[in-house]
Amino acid sequence: MSAPPRVLTVAGSDSGGGAGIQADLKTMLAFGVHGMSVLTAVTAQNSLGVQGAWELPGEAVRAQYRSVVDDIGVQAVKTGMLASTELVETVAELIGGTDAPVVVDPVGVSKHGDSLLAEDALDSLRTKLLPVATVATPNLDEVAQLTGVRVESEDGMRRAAAALLSYGPQWALIKGGHLVGDAVDFLTDGSEEHWLRAPRLDNRHTHGTGCTLASAIASGLAKGRSVPEAVAAAKEYVTGAIAAGFALGGGIGPVDHAWRWAAGRRA
Ligand SMILES: Nc1ncnc2c1ncn2[C@@H]1O[C@H](COP(=O)(O)OP(=O)(O)OP(=O)(O)O)[C@@H](O)[C@H]1O
Numbered sequence: 001m002s003a004p005p006r007v008l009t010v011a012g013s014d015s016g017g018g019a020g021i022q023a024d025l026k027t028m029l030a031f032g033v034h035g036m037s038v039l040t041a042v043t044a045q046n047s048l049g050v051q052g053a054w055e056l057p058g059e060a061v062r063a064q065y066r067s068v069v070d071d072i073g074v075q076a077v078k079t080g081m082l083a084s085t086e087l088v089e090t091v092a093e094l095i096g097g098t099d100a101p102v103v104v105d106p107v108g109v110s111k112h113g114d115s116l117l118a119e120d121a122l123d124s125l126r127t128k129l130l131p132v133a134t135v136a137t138p139n140l141d142e143v144a145q146l147t148g149v150r151v152e153s154e155d156g157m158r159r160a161a162a163a164l165l166s167y168g169p170q171w172a173l174i175k176g177g178h179l180v181g182d183a184v185d186f187l188t189d190g191s192e193e194h195w196l197r198a199p200r201l202d203n204r205h206t207h208g209t210g211c212t213l214a215s216a217i218a219s220g221l222a223k224g225r226s227v228p229e230a231v232a233a234a235k236e237y238v239t240g241a242i243a244a245g246f247a248l249g250g251g252i253g254p255v256d257h258a259w260r261w262a263a264g265r266r267a
């Protein structure tokens with residue numbers, strides 16, 4: 001039996017299992033790739049928010065990355081919560097020496113507004129990590145923080161994408177999940193433009209949407225899909241996962257990573 005494509009997530013742990021490393025690995029399983037993880041931080045987190053966060057030393061991140069890449073190898077990398085300037089710079093350097101497509105989800109705050117990235121790390125994110133990204137996938141708050149462009153309309157998404165591309169990623173995917181109306185995302189490399197449109201689902205259980213989308217894109221890239229193809233398939237997957245999102249705990253529940261298998265699983 002031949003080995004499946006290998007995808008590495010470099011991200012934080014969400015103890016509640018809805019976002020972070022846990023969402024990434026579940027998404028990778030759903031896409032049929034072999035998921036691997038480099039942990040950057042541990043959060044005490046649930047449906048109500050983030051109760052605590054502890055980052056790992058740069059040395060621990062470096063060692064995990066080397067263990068995976070030097071022996072097993074990777075066909076795509078995804079980054080999520082990076083916590084601090086030191087970790088952003090460490091990860092950017094490691095990725096710079098890796099020959100694989102990279103999806104950068106520039107995680108800033110959780111859905112509850114809890115900070116997952118030190119404010120002083122934004123500059124390194126812009127100047128060190130974005131230049132090595134194949135695709136960067138900010139939501140509207142993150143793109144405003146990174147570029148200063150505040151998006152209030154679909155035209156604003158074009159301006160935000162252009163500003164983001166000036167830092168060097170090959171593609172910008174601006175997620176309009178926080179706009180009103182349809183859930184519209186905008187993908188561009190500065191010449192091609194793709195609008196990804198899905199109906200806005202009336203489901204508050206959306207914990208982990210961003211991590212899920214980025215990991216789904218990385219999984220597609222690892223299988224050799226083009227960026228527009230991988231993003232289109234990822235959008236379809238996250239939309240289905242949001243539609244099937246379920247209540248857990250007293251707050252915002254997770255999306256259902258297993259929605260395509262759900263009929264069999266729950267029978
Ligand atoms: N209510 C919704 N209905 C349909 N699609 C949605 C909805 N909310 C978000 N999306 C889609 O989910 C994907 C993730 O976007 P979102 O803006 O929620 O990311 P995020 O804020 O980074 O998520 P996270 O909570 O993981 O930080 C995008 O494709 C977006 O359009």
Ligand SMILES: Cc1ncc(CO)c(N)n1
Pocket residue numbers: 011012013014019020021043045080081107109110111116208210211
């Ligand atoms: C660990 C972690 N990474 C990313 C997110 C996305 O918001 C989260 N809530 N938690």
